[in-house]
């Protein structure tokens with residue numbers, strides 16, 4: 527089976543990858559790692575049983591700013607399967623203005639088609655290059671075109687060598703290039719639930735348009751790219767690509783439904799947004815349970831797509847979701863609130879840590895920014911305290927605090943460079959203590 531070709535990461539490897547960016551939350555990391563690995567395991571199970579194995583969908587629950595979306599983002603890069611992250615709050619019930627729920631399956635399918643297409647492109651790359659090279663030689667040496675086995679061939683071979691060495695890159699050739707029909711010629715506004723119609727109408731229009739070709743003068747290196755693209759396009763069998771893509775979506779697709787709590791609301795029966803929210807849940811149900819969705823590439827069955835939902839569940843509870851929907855998300859993982867020690871680690875340890883980011887930014891101004899250990903601890907402490915005093919926004923607090931902390935340096939950097947600037951605990955206190963102490967002030971600034 528196609529998907530099995532890709533060597534999948536083990537749960538431990540997935541966890542290690544996630545550890546590079548996310549501090550703590552090991553339970554959540556483990557759950558998603560297992561879920562991801564299970565996709566591959568299912569592929570190895572023989573046919574009749576394989577179809578019976580339904581994905582174990584997950585809900586991640588945790589306060590705001592503790593890494594739910596971050597886990598999804600990082601997972602998306604790891605999963606070699608089609609992966610779509612989307613906010614549940616974007617959807618509206620069919621019949622209302624907005625995106626209908628099925629559109630996520632269509633998006634996922636588009637994504638898979640692009641994915642398979644670029645894989646196929648890689649496979650034909652060498653052949654496309656050869657073809658393009660010959661075409662280019664034809665253009666450069668029109669007279670030598672078809673005369674083989676004469677002295678001219680060696681001219682051609684000499685040119686080929688020069689071409690490969692990049693010696694002809696600055697020459698110009700004339701080329702017929704396909705022009706994309708200037709696409710949104712007709713903008714069609716989709717009524718709710720009609721997105722599919724919109725895209726198919728647009729597709730139809732673009733196939734009806736004659737493939738306009740235009741002569742253009744371009745230099746050889748650009749011509750090479752254009753011709754390679756065109757050759758690759760011709761070598762790829764799009765029917766096969768679409769088939770593969772649909773199989774991949776059906777067998778290993780993953781949808782990350784962020785902000786699921788925003789569509790969970792107790793049906794008060796009073797109308798208003800609640801009705802629509804419950805409608806979204808009702809629309810979600812068949813997709814999560816397994817249904818067929820029409821996409822412009824064909825029908826896609828959703829039975830084995832893995833859903834990972836996540837939400838803060840401040841106001842609502844998972845139990846406020848429709849019971850049927852709750853049942854389709856059997857695995858619940860809770861993310862932990864972050865501690866002051868976590869903040870220290872978040873500031874410094876991830877590959878994209880905030881401290882690293884600020885250092886890199888100021889490095890471009892020839893400022894060597896150095897944070898000593900006590901300074902980091904102080905930043906973590908202040909952030910944690912502000913979170914406790916006011917609203918707990920998790921690690922997001924670090925962003926606001928850090929920004930305030932380096933504000934002055936950021937502003938003055940070009941004037942004082944080159945210089946080494948040491949950020950000490952004392953500096954942190956001087957810059958932030960008076961703000962953090964004053965509740966009104968910090969409400970606005972931090």
Ligand SMILES: Nc1ncnc2c1ncn2[C@@H]1O[C@H](COP(=O)(O)OP(=O)(O)OP(=O)(O)O)[C@@H](O)[C@H]1O
Nearest residue numbers: 547548549590591592593594595596838872921922
């Ligand atoms: N455990 C963590 N380790 C490293 N960085 C984190 C962690 N938690 C949060 N962050 C950082 O804080 C910011 C917000 O995190 P994220 O978007 O994951 O929050 P969330 O849990 O999805 O919150 P919300 O419920 O509000 O959507 C991101 O920049 C993220 O990198």
Ligand SMILES: [Mg+2]
Nearest residue numbers: 594595784785
């Ligand atoms: Mg989030």
